[in-house]
Amino acid sequence: MRTIYDDQTGEVIARIASSMSPPLATGQALFDGDVDPESRYVDPTTKEPADKQSFAEHVTTTTGQATISNLPAATQVTCNGASTQVDDGTITISCDIPGAYSVELSNVPRYVDKALAVTIP
Amino acid sequence: MTTLSVDTFAVLSEAQAHYLARIDEDAGALRSKYLTVSPGQSDVYAQKAADAQAYKDAGYPADATSYPWVAARASSLSITAQQAADGILSTRAQWTQFGAPMEGVREARKAQVRAATTARQAYEAWASAKSDFDVIDQQAQQALGG
Numbered sequence: 001m002r003t004i005y006d007d008q009t010g011e012v013i014a015r016i017a018s019s020m021s022p023p024l025a026t027g028q029a030l031f032d033g034d035v036d037p038e039s040r041y042v043d044p045t046t047k048e049p050a051d052k053q054s055f056a057e058h059v060t061t062t063t064g065q066a067t068i069s070n071l072p073a074a075t076q077v078t079c080n081g082a083s084t085q086v087d088d089g090t091i092t093i094s095c096d097i098p099g100a101y102s103v104e105l106s107n108v109p110r111y112v113d114k115a116l117a118v119t120i121p
Numbered sequence: 122m123t124t125l126s127v128d129t130f131a132v133l134s135e136a137q138a139h140y141l142a143r144i145d146e147d148a149g150a151l152r153s154k155y156l157t158v159s160p161g162q163s164d165v166y167a168q169k170a171a172d173a174q175a176y177k178d179a180g181y182p183a184d185a186t187s188y189p190w191v192a193a194r195a196s197s198l199s200i201t202a203q204q205a206a207d208g209i210l211s212t213r214a215q216w217t218q219f220g221a222p223m224e225g226v227r228e229a230r231k232a233q234v235r236a237a238t239t240a241r242q243a244y245e246a247w248a249s250a251k252s253d254f255d256v257i258d259q260q261a262q263q264a265l266g267g
Contacts, residue, residue: 064241067122077123077125079125079127080127080129081127082125082126082127083125084123084125085123086123087123088122088123090122090123091122091123091124091125092122092123092124092125093124093125093126093127094124094125094126094127094128095126095127095128095129096128096129096130096136096239096240096241096244097128097129097130097136097240097241097244098241098244101127
């Protein structure tokens with residue numbers, strides 16, 4: 001088993017069972033082994049597989065808003081169909097109606113995707 | 122700090138329309154727990170009650186043929202016309218005890234939704250209506266043994 005990955009980010013693009021050398025597009029590299037994209041990526045510096053990290057976010061809520069902090073740079077935050085990238089570690093999500101909201105955190109390829117259930121008062 | 126707005130409603134009128142409808146739905150659901158809700162049934166209830174009241178006001182005459190709803194109930198249940206009329210009026214009184222405050226809540230909370238200046242205020246008016254309906258429901262269950 002071999003793995004095609006993005007040579008800039010390390011994100012796994014494809015896993016191939018064939019022993020033949022696959023054609024690689026510009027920006028792609030080949031790792032001679034299997035890398036499960038659910039939990040690992042290929043470190044572009046060492047060119048070796050590395051474990052994805054887990055988010056260690058902190059969530060606080062006040063009336064009409066939730067603040068999520070301790071996010072790594074370039075985290076994509078999605079909620080209620082809206083999405084934005086967080087580069088400064090903290091995001092405040094505001095809503096017009098209180099309730100339970102699903103917030104998705106994504107930071108490809110170094111972090112495992114996470115879905116949070118946040119109740120905003 | 123990054124911000125993300127996830128408003129449910131684009132404009133206030135959209136929120137108001139939503140919560141006005143929710144209040145009517147909740148009121149309807151509660152009503153249906155205590156009334157038979159089917160086409161024309163509310164007219165039947167109203168006519169039965171009016172007929173029974175008229176029969177009572179007339180002093181429960183021996184000949185009930187002028188009071189078709191009372192006579193029909195008496196015949197179908199094999200009871201006297203007076204028993205039939207009193208039964209209809211008792212049922213109406215029980216319903217009025219809870220139906221009237223229920224309607225009061227519905228109208229008052231809908232007025233609050235219409236007066237809301239934010240979606241959150243409209244939501245809170247609906248949430249208050251829901252809470253009020255729950256209290257009425259509990260009282261009705263206790264009173265009616267349901």
